[in-house]
Amino acid sequence: MIATILRQTPADRRARIAAWRQLSDILAQRGNQLADEDVRRALHALAVLRPEVPEKVRRDCARALARHGRFAPLVALYANDVPAVSVAMMREARLSEEDWLAVLPATNPMARSLLAGRADLPESVQRALAALGSASVALPQPPAASEEASEDPAPSQISELVRRIDKFQSSRGQPLGTAPAPPRLRAKEREGFLFETGPDGVIHWVEGIARGAIVGLSIAEAAFGGEPGVDGVAAGAFRQRAEMINARLILEGGAEDAGEWRFSAVPWFEPATGQFRGYRGSARRPRSNETPYRGATGDAAGDSIRQLIHELRSPLNAISGFAQIISGQMFGPVSQSYRRMAHTIVADAAAVQAIIDDLETAARSSADPPAETGAGEAETDIATIVTKVESDLGGLLDDQQVSVSIARIGGPFVARTSDADARRMVGRLVTALVDVSEPGAAVVGQLVTDHEHDDMLQLRIVRPAAIRSATAAELLDPGYSPEGEAPGAAILSLGFSLRLVDSLARAAGGRLDIGHNALTLHLRSANPAKAEKDASQGD
Template sequence: MIATILRQAPADRRTRVTAWRQLSDILAQRGNQLAEDDIRRSLHALAVLRPHVPEAVRRDCARALARHGRFAPLVAFYANDVPAVSAAMLRDVRLSETDWLALLPATNAMARSVLAGRRDLPDGVGRALAALGAASVALPQPAAVVEAEAMPSSTTDETVGAAPSQISELVRRIDKYQSRRGQPASARKARRSFQFETGPDGVIHWVDGVTRGAVIGLSIAHAAFGGEPGADAAAAGAFRQRAEIVSARMWLEGMADEAGEWRFSALPWFDPATGQFRGYRGTARRPQPNEMPYGRPQEEDPGDSIRQLIHELRSPLNAISGFAQIISGQMFGPVSQSYRAMAETIVADAASVQSIIDDLETAARRGHAVADQASDEIVDVGAIVKQVEADLGALLAEQRIEMTLARVGAGPFLGRAHDADVRRMIGRLLTALVDICEPGGILVGQLVTESPHDDMLQLRIVRPAAIRFATATDLLDPGFSPEGEAPGAAVLSLGFSLRLVDSLARAAGGRLDIGHNALTLHLPSVTSKPEAERELQQGE
């Protein structure tokens, strides 16, 4: 295996990253069993590859290898990388006391500062660090840097020097919001009141006590209808008369402790010098139990936050796509070919994002009602797989990828789920995996119906080389994208695609399993276990 990897000269960034991961994993697991010449050549190859492998990839490899690596030369190699990579390896790796003592002279001051902070090292290692003296240990890193480096890989972006991806940040905010909604009220800081001030037009321009984004920009001069955020008609009527507002209603959107109904009172204020009307100043509070219908608030919909996010995404997306279509169609006059080509690319990307948003909306609409009602719709999963294969024909030809999906079992491959959801799941899964396959590679899978006792159809896809060593946590991280993805994968990251497939599968009563060798999509079969057992009894 080592010889095979070393014989191949990495030609591009993706093959270099793949070679780095393969060599590191082999040395970590079997380094003590390899010949000395193979070890020397492997470490030399890693040293040559290191300048061409992004720091984020090296850091994630170090973090993964630290959990099971016991090969001291490889630990020493990673320990002499940049501080972020070195710390990721040295914070958790376990070595024998003999290996630690042999390793210390080969480490730099920053690496030894990480080891000095550990309390689980053998006593002999602690004494050796003390004997080296304070001058051999670097100053402690700022807390913010340490926290950033200690952050799990699921909350970091794979791009060197870039901020966390927007998709990852949005999904992380949704997860945080949903987790807060699941906490008891006593675990959150309940916001019971706030103060605000409006301008002469009735638009709130200052607030204290709640998040600015939840209130700034709302108007008390016009009544809000249809569940939109804003004030009621009583406040709007008092505003027109420049009269005092008493216990009017206001509805807000935002976090759980801000969203919902409020009651506010406000007084108009005037310029002392000119007498000119300047706006309203007031306070808002949560309504008392006896002020709410039947004494209790309306039940919350767990999909509200995602639907709100979808609404916020659609408007700018439609605007961007519309302007791009205007440029592409030269509706306002002649446009150069380069700008038209750019506009056409934007339109295509916007269509892809629109498809993603549609999938999110489907998951938000059906995801919370999974356990209550199963779908009665019967779909031919085998036919859908065949159709997706045909739809991907052009992409497969462009990337020079061969896809082979065998059928295992007597069939027919009938599932119990919504047809549109099954098409989304299978299409997203296969497209995402094709995007990360190497040109000229093969994507192998099976559509399986097991024994009559199994109530699940299974679509198994062997892991492509780019994600062969990725953990399940990484693969389901919405910001995860392996190095070397095809251009078509830029709109939707692999991690986001797999997370979406898993969400839709669970909404249908199935799941997406991340195995060591394959990804398996489980979908409910038409023949349930009780029915299968009855058939077996009748046969006997």
């Protein structure tokens, strides 16, 4: 039957539509029973016919075949069509668990995003989708979006982009059958809009918002300092002609349009030439859980850091999850070299996650100045923390052939800070200096108390040779990396590490001093001897 259809050259539009429907129907019903060569030829014919078959016909075929077809290659073919066709197939397609796992790598992010909203897929498929990061594409549907695709290709792709992601977003985090809570909006605030840019990234068409608020704005360059424009996520994606997912947008204008938005957009290309033509997408107001710190305090810098932290976690978890899938060979055998690479990515992701936790702690603590008294404050033995850090770094010390020797002078060494914060500060400081030490070197320091002259505990560590001549400004430069820096330091530069330690220390009422010969971490003392001295002076 397939051979008969393929021998006939469709002479007109009606014949091409008939051939499309016949080949699709045969593959849907009997694809698993056909010879591989027949399947290959049929799929090739469909790919050749697709530009000549109207989108409405392809969409209707997808709807008719979705529930009855069980042939994975055909599902993948329809899934990678324009959004209207992809939506019609992926909403209802029924495949086995093995077929879904085989199809996923062959689908685009738009199709995977729609699958992420289906509750009837096997758990392993949901895990694979989550690892691929497709779920984060979804946006709620603006009221102005049309339910049916238009024959005009420009609004059709935008409307379908919004419609395909609506199902997932409306059900995300909600029990089956429960409507999502409406977003909290300010008075007269618009809910969403559609837009299109030219190849230069400048927005030239919008629907659902005042043109003056956004037309002429560029998504190709990041805006800073609260100026209208997009964030670095969007600007970076534009340079790569990549999909933009939940990027941040700030607008000025009237009360209905001004403020913060979230948008997703996909690049589109001229079908005949493949020339890049711009982006098409949709925007919405951020949900309350996406801006958990908005308006909570007047600390704009702290809010920016916390927002950055919030936006880093999702892609980091996706990268780590996908690497774990590779290292665990969940999709099948993987070469040893790729598994080693995946193990490295997982380890690096864990290290970055720890850094994010440190940043979050510093941002949170900076909004709450330390109390002047010790009432209700945590107290930690820093000597014990130093011992724990030395033990935790055992593997790194062995790998880099570096030793750590920190003497105790005086005592006790009780500081007014929590155990977790103390481990972060001491651990980051020691790790940063181990990273820049040469093989065979020793990181030498002292933990000191001086009750007579200072109410601070001091952890002094001698500068390693690689940074002995560096100025304080250089050491605190986030991009500073001395020549010969160890590979392990690539995750977090020395300058960034030292700034982080200083930020954490200041949030706890201490500081990090950069001296000519040593770096000194000061922490507020909670030693009993100091308390007795203060009491005697009060008498």
